[in-house]
Amino acid sequence: MASAAPARAVQEKLATKNPVGKIGMIIFGVALLIGLVYTVISVASDLGSVRTTSFSPFLLLGVALLTALGFEFVNGFHDTANAVATVIYTHSMEPHVAVVWSGMWNFIGVLTSSGAVAFGILSLLPVELILQVSSGAGFAMVFALLIAAILWNLGTWYFGLPASSSHTMVGSIIGVGIANQLMTARTGTSGVDWGQAANVGKSLLISPLVGFFVAALLLIVCKALIKDRRLYEAPVGDAPPPFWIRGLLVLTCTGVSFAHGSNDGQKGMGLIMLILVGTVPTAYALNHAVSASQTADFLAASTQTAQVVGKYVNPNAVVADPRDDLTNYIRTKEFNNNTMLALSQYINEIGNEVKEFKMLRNVPSDKMGNLRNDMYVVSETIRLVEKSGKTDFDADDKKVLANYKKHMDLSTKFIPPWVKVAVAMALGLGTMIGWKRIVVTVGEKIGKEHLTYGQGAAAEITAMATIMTADGLGLPVSTTHVLSSGVAGTMAANHTGLQWETVRNLGLAWVLTLPVAMLLSGFLFWAFRSMF
Amino acid sequence: MENQELDQLRFAYKAAVEQWIAAIRAEEDLATPDHTVHAVDVWENAGFTEEEARTRAKTAKQEYENALRQVLYNF
Numbered sequence: 001m002a003s004a005a006p007a008r009a010v011q012e013k014l015a016t017k018n019p020v021g022k023i024g025m026i027i028f029g030v031a032l033l034i035g036l037v038y039t040v041i042s043v044a045s046d047l048g049s050v051r052t053t054s055f056s057p058f059l060l061l062g063v064a065l066l067t068a069l070g071f072e073f074v075n076g077f078h079d080t081a082n083a084v085a086t087v088i089y090t091h092s093m094e095p096h097v098a099v100v101w102s103g104m105w106n107f108i109g110v111l112t113s114s115g116a117v118a119f120g121i122l123s124l125l126p127v128e129l130i131l132q133v134s135s136g137a138g139f140a141m142v143f144a145l146l147i148a149a150i151l152w153n154l155g156t157w158y159f160g161l162p163a164s165s166s167h168t169m170v171g172s173i174i175g176v177g178i179a180n181q182l183m184t185a186r187t188g189t190s191g192v193d194w195g196q197a198a199n200v201g202k203s204l205l206i207s208p209l210v211g212f213f214v215a216a217l218l219l220i221v222c223k224a225l226i227k228d229r230r231l232y233e234a235p236v237g238d239a240p241p242p243f244w245i246r247g248l249l250v251l252t253c254t255g256v257s258f259a260h261g262s263n264d265g266q267k268g269m270g271l272i273m274l275i276l277v278g279t280v281p282t283a284y285a286l287n288h289a290v291s292a293s294q295t296a297d298f299l300a301a302s303t304q305t306a307q308v309v310g311k312y313v314n315p316n317a318v319v320a321d322p323r324d325d326l327t328n329y330i331r332t333k334e335f336n337n338n339t340m341l342a343l344s345q346y347i348n349e350i351g352n353e354v355k356e357f358k359m360l361r362n363v364p365s366d367k368m369g370n371l372r373n374d375m376y377v378v379s380e381t382i383r384l385v386e387k388s389g390k391t392d393f394d395a396d397d398k399k400v401l402a403n404y405k406k407h408m409d410l411s412t413k414f415i416p417p418w419v420k421v422a423v424a425m426a427l428g429l430g431t432m433i434g435w436k437r438i439v440v441t442v443g444e445k446i447g448k449e450h451l452t453y454g455q456g457a458a459a460e461i462t463a464m465a466t467i468m469t470a471d472g473l474g475l476p477v478s479t480t481h482v483l484s485s486g487v488a489g490t491m492a493a494n495h496t497g498l499q500w501e502t503v504r505n506l507g508l509a510w511v512l513t514l515p516v517a518m519l520l521s522g523f524l525f526w527a528f529r530s531m532f
Numbered sequence: 533m534e535n536q537e538l539d540q541l542r543f544a545y546k547a548a549v550e551q552w553i554a555a556i557r558a559e560e561d562l563a564t565p566d567h568t569v570h571a572v573d574v575w576e577n578a579g580f581t582e583e584e585a586r587t588r589a590k591t592a593k594q595e596y597e598n599a600l601r602q603v604l605y606n607f
Binding site: 088089091094095096436439440 | 601605606607
C-alpha cells in the first residue's frame with residue numbers, strides 16, 4: 001500500500017510527543033509488577049497448605065484463572081469508551097493521559113469494592129452447578145460462561161460496537177442454565193433466572209430512551225441557561241473547554257471509571273472465587289481468617305436462628321433430606337409446607353458440624369467443600385424466603401436472620417486481597433489497551449458533526465447520573481447504551497443529524513447480545529460437558 | 533513535515549478514489565446491448581474489479597482519517 005509509509009511516519013512521530021502518557025504507563029507498569037509479585041506470593045502461600053499428589057488441580061486453576069482474568073482484561077478495553085470518549089473529543093484530557101487515568105480509577109474501583117456484586121452474580125447461576133463446582137459440570141459452566149462472554153465482547157469490540165458487557169454476562173448465565181436443564185432432562189427451565197432476562201429486555205427499551213432524551217434535554221436546558229457560545233461550537237485546534245466544564249468532564253470520566261471498576265470488576269471476582277473453591281477447596285472453600293470468638297458468635301446465632309425459623313414451621317411438614325428440599329427450593333423458587341422445617345433442621349446440622357471442629361480452619365479438607373455448600377444452601381434459602389414474602393417474619397426475627405446470614409457470609413463470601421489485586425491489574429491494563437476502536441465509534445461515527453463541549457458534557461453527565469441512580473432505584477439500565485444514546489440525543493438536539501448506519505449496527509448489536517451470548521455459552525457448555 | 537505526510541496520504545486517497553471512479557465507469561461502459569453470456573461475464577468481471585478498487589479507496593480513506601486523528605486528537 002503506497003500510503004502505509006507516511007501513515008506510519010505520522011504515528012511514530014506522534015508517539016514521541018506523548019511523554020505524559022508514557023510516564024503514566026511507566027508508573028502503572030511498576031504498579032503492575034508489584035501487584036504481580038504480591039499475587040504470586042499470596043497464591044503460593046495459600047496453596048502451601050494443600051496436600052495433593054496430583055498436579056492437575058493446579059494446572060486447571062492456572063488455566064481457569066487466566067481465562068477469568070482474560071475476561072476482565074477484555075471487559076476493560078471494551079468499556080473504556082464509556083469513560084474517555086467525551087474527554088478525548090472535547091480536548092478535556094490528552095488521550096493517553098485519559099486512558100491511564102481511567103485505568104487507574106478502574107484499578108482503585110476494584111480494590112475498594114465490597115464484593116456484594118461478586119456474590120450476587122453467583123446467585124444467578126444454576127444451584128446444582130454451584131454445589132458441584134469441583135466436578136466436570138462445574139468447570140464446564142465456568143469456562144462456558146467466561147469464553148462466551150470473551151468471544152462476544154471481542155467480536156463487538158472488533159467492529160467498534162459499544163455493547164453492554166453486563167448483558168453479555170447475563171446472556172451467558174442464562175445460556176448455561178438452559179443447556180443444563182436440557183442436558184439433565186428436566187422439564188421446563190425452572191433453574192433459569194428469567195427475571196434477569198426480563199431486566200435485560202427492559203434495559204434494551206429504557207437505556208436508549210433515558211440516554212437519548214435526558215442528554216438532549218440537558219443540552220437544550222444548558223443552551224437556554226448558559227449563553228457561552230464556545231460551549232456549543234466545535235473545539236478550535238487543541239483548545240480545551242472552559243475550566244469549569246473541563247473539570248466537570250474530568251470528574252464524570254473519573255466517576256464512570258471508578259464505578260466501572262467497582263462494579264464490573266466484581267463479576268470476575270465472583271467467578272474467580274468459584275474457580276478457587278472448585279479447584280482447591282482446602283484453601284478457599286471456607287474463610288480461614290474467622291476467629292474463635294467469631295465462631296462462638298456464629299454458633300450462638302445458629303441456635304437462635306433455628307428457634308426463630310422453628311416458629312414458622314408448618315405442623316404437617318415432613319422432611320426426609322433437608323438439603324434436597326432446600327436445593328430444590330432454590331432451583332424452582334417454589335415454597336412448600338416443608339421448606340421451613342428443612343431450613344430449621346439444616347441450620348441445626350450446620351451448627352453441630354461447626355461445633356465439632358470449633359473453628360473453620362480445623363475442618364478436615366475432605367469436609368470443607370461440603371460444609372461450604374451446606375452454608376451456601378442455607379444462606380440462599382433465607383435470602384429467597386425473605387424475598388418471596390411467603391413467610392411473614394416479624395421485625396425481631398428479621399434481625400436474627402440478618403445476623404445469622406452475616407455470620408454465614410463471613411465464612412463463605414470472602415475475597416482474598418490477591419484476587420482483588422489480580423482483577424484490578426487485568427481490568428486496569430485492559431482499559432489502557434485496545435480502547436481506540438470503540439472510542440472512535442462513540443466520538444466520530446454516531447453524529448454527523450464534531451462533538452461540542454456542551455454535547456460531550458451532557459452525554460457524560462447523563463451516563464454518570466445513570467450509574468449513580470441505577471443501583472439506588474434498581475433501574476435496569478446499561479451505562480454503555482446510555483452514553484452512546486446520549487451522544488445521539490445531543491446530536492439530535494443540536495439538529496446535526498445521525499449516522500444511521502452506525503445507529504442501525506448499534507441497535508442490532510444491543511438486541512443480539514443476549515440471544516447470541518445465550519447460544520454461545522449454551523453450546524460451549526454442551527461441548528465442555530461432552531469433553532469432561 | 534507533518535503536512536507533507538498528511539498530503540501524501542490525501543493524494544494517495546484521492547488517487548485511489550479516481551481509480552475507483554474509473555472502475556465504476558469501466559463497469560458501466562460494459563453494460564451494452566450485447567446480451568450474450570460472454571458479454572455478461574466480462575461485465576461481471578468488471579464489477580469485481582470495481583469492488584477491489586472500492587476496497588483500496590476505503591483503505592486509503594481509513595489511513596488518511598487515522599493520520600488526521602493522530603494530528604487532531606493525538607491518538
